[in-house]
Amino acid sequence: MSHAAATSSEPATPSVPFRVRERVRWEDVDLAGIMRYSAFPRFHDVAEAELFRAAGITALTVLERLGLWLPRRVLHIEYHVPALFDAELEARLWIAAIGGTSLTLNGELWSADGATRHASWYLVLVCVDAKSGAKRPVPDELAGALAPFRWSIEGSAIAEP
Amino acid sequence: MSHAAATSSEPATPSVPFRVRERVRWEDVDLAGIMRYSAFPRFHDVAEAELFRAAGITALTVLERLGLWLPRRVLHIEYHVPALFDAELEARLWIAAIGGTSLTLNGELWSADGATRHASWYLVLVCVDAKSGAKRPVPDELAGALAPFRWSIEGSAIAEP
Amino acid sequence: MSHAAATSSEPATPSVPFRVRERVRWEDVDLAGIMRYSAFPRFHDVAEAELFRAAGITALTVLERLGLWLPRRVLHIEYHVPALFDAELEARLWIAAIGGTSLTLNGELWSADGATRHASWYLVLVCVDAKSGAKRPVPDELAGALAPFRWSIEGSAIAEP
């Protein structure tokens, strides 16, 4: 999560997205010998949990202290190259947008050696009140904690939400 | 769940166990082309939910009205014959024992045509207080609802191959 | 694409999409008490397997006789309303497009009573050679078998709420 230079108090855009390693396990693979399409969310979930942990947030602290849930609204996955059993993969995840009541996460799944991009995806979460289910603005505390994990695949300045 | 004759007010032991049909789905199968060992609990869960529904019970009514959870204490599965993708299976499930604070469920997974027994298992559940987690006696209401689903593999006229 | 009456030997567009019932099971539900976003592909898989069976096709016959695999290229899911544990749902699935080397399936997940639409999705499959992995045209046999399951959400007399 390092960056070349931060010349202001604004969070600097990192030069690389958040990354975690995870292997393709037996239950992820189908009889075609490749990771089944429905196993990819597992890799997102690992990356999301670790990104939130790095940001000082867990699902339960969000729930309990802020009184919020973050249900998912849209999932979009593009599968580029099959991943094989036991392969070590690197999930890259970043905050692509923080909207009024939503968060957009972008991810990519790469081989651990960085040579092959297996998949790309985005996931839109919405902030809702844990009791009523009504939409809620993304709290400043949450937006602030996630700000260091904003990134743009082009590496350019991030467009404000 | 009918029975030939009930000559007293005791629930009669049924002549066959509770049965549900379920297919081996894509996510159940591994790269060896057979149902992976970790997919079998899914078949138990289908059978258990339907047995409890037939008994007029759901996990949530148990939780909410009786103030109980039924966490699992022991799972034991024996795998006899591999099951293949898309095969239609029949899960047979019965109440093998109702103890002071526990329930023992027994199950078998058969091919839908009754020719092949793929697996046998038992699962021990314990009654605990939903808030404290302390063990609780099996309530009469629960024991009574489940009584018609008691069965004994030895006590049946069914000849198992 | 669709029409009210079929005056030729072309397969008529059905007036409703293919439908299967499936319940939200214990393993589908998360600690928020709703079906987790990553459980929805399981419902697609049930619907796809049954649609293919109704069309006289199974994954293995496609593989073995036609020498093809149908890996997934894109999955897009929109989550509208949370589904709860034990709810009986109806997955509706149809062939939205048959391209040169791809198939697009569209689906919706409804409550069994038809009152609530929980989710909508599309899934793009590509035809590839089972050995080389190279793209292959959708075989006439496959396209023909799937033709009766083409449907258009706009072209139907069904009023969607």
Next chain:
Amino acid sequence: MSHAAATSSEPATPSVPFRVRERVRWEDVDLAGIMRYSAFPRFHDVAEAELFRAAGITALTVLERLGLWLPRRVLHIEYHVPALFDAELEARLWIAAIGGTSLTLNGELWSADGATRHASWYLVLVCVDAKSGAKRPVPDELAGALAPFRWSIEGSAIAEP
């Protein structure tokens, strides 16, 4: 338990079993807020894959070079203490027995701090011919590679198979 130095060419019994860390993920947790009973095999699978990797074996090398599969014959899990979402756990796994045509793995799932034992289990695998499915003796190559991972929870001398 075992010994600090091996005074012969026999593989020394390790003083601790093989260990891997893994977190309770979102999809592992049920609506009771605890890891569901059917998620535990996932932890075994992570530990088994890593133990086999440490032994220089992968499922595919076993299959391809030795012409074997290792299907599971018996799974027995005892659940002691519930594990919560996001908890870091330590799976401990060891070879408890190498029989004529079978392997018995024993495992325990602990909190990462070693304070709580969440579960214990054993899993019996059998060696079968990958083509015919007939039982095969455990090859010396496999038994030798796994020997350093034999362990006994009692700390006694390991009984030879």
